[in-house]
Amino acid sequence: MKSVVYNPTETREERLTRHLPMVKRIAGQMAAQLPASVDIADLEQAGMIGLWDALERGLEQSAAQFGAYAAIRIRGAIYDELRRQDWLPRRSRTQERSIQKGIQALTQSLRRPPEDVEIAAHLGWTLEAYQAALAQSSLQLVYLEDLSPGEGLDFTERHADNSIAQPDAALQDEQLERDLQSAIMELPERERMILSLYYQEDLQLKEIGQVLDVSESRVSQLMKQAVMRLRASLQAHGAAPAR
Known part of the structure; x- marks a missing residue:
């Protein structure tokens, strides 16, 4: 069956309009996997730039090829924009990597979730220094730079290839969801409860602190420690690359 080629008389603007739903x-x-502070309108604007770039470069592709290629360019342009807007200082990111690797190593050696004092000792930090690092960490499960780890190239340039279609990510997403559910079940009970109260019951940190009889700052520390554990578990399953 012959591939359908785009109408050569169709303008770029017409093609752009036709693919807006994809953006x-x-x-x-x-946006569903990012903090609520990220404006979806900004993502759509970046995606539009990716779509326009795809139209500039992929004029001779078949309909099926162009759809896959455009999706790569759109997603890549959004990733690159988010990376440029990344809010976490490099020093804090480095500390997070150290904590994540420490949790992973201790979990493997102890065969249980390590306590915060054990994590601090493993890292050679005081408990206060460890808790301060947690306070500066983010709640992001997987970093954008983890999703695009190449040297010297942005996500779009590394993944754009006119000759191949975008791999179907559905199975990968399903596996990630299973790994995440498993990792959540392995969390210490109190940390699992905090995540449930925050994300499912929509309680504020202060309200969770009242339920658990701890301070709001302690709830924040435990929540971020839970995220660190989840990252370590996902990395162990190959879902989140180490840095």
Whole structure:
């Protein structure tokens, strides 16, 4: 069966308009995995730039090839924009990596979730220094730079290839969800409860502290420690690359 080629008389603006739903769909999917502070309109604007770039470079592709290629360019442009807006200082990111690796090593050796004092001792930090590092950490499960670890190239340039279609990510997403559910079940009971109260019951940190009879700052520390454990577990399953 012969591939359908785009009408050569169709203008770039017409093609752009025809693929706007793809931009909105991809931006919406990515926004669902990002902090609420990220404006979906910004993602859509970046995605539009990726779509326009795809139209500039992929004029001779078949319909199926262009759809896959455009999705790569759209997603890549959004990743690159988010990386440029990354708010976490490099020093804090380095500390997070150290904590994550420490948790992973201790979990493997102890065969149980390590206590915060054990993590601090493993890192050679005081408990106060460890808790201060937690306070500066983020709640992001997987970093954008983890998703695009190449040297000297942005996500779009590394993944754009006119000759191949975008791999279907559905199975990978399902595996990530299973790994995440498993990692949550392995959390210490109190940390698992905090995540449940925060994300499912919509309680504020202060309210969770009242339920658990701890301070709001302690709830924040435990929540971020839970995220560190989840990252370590996902990395162990190959879902989140180490840095």
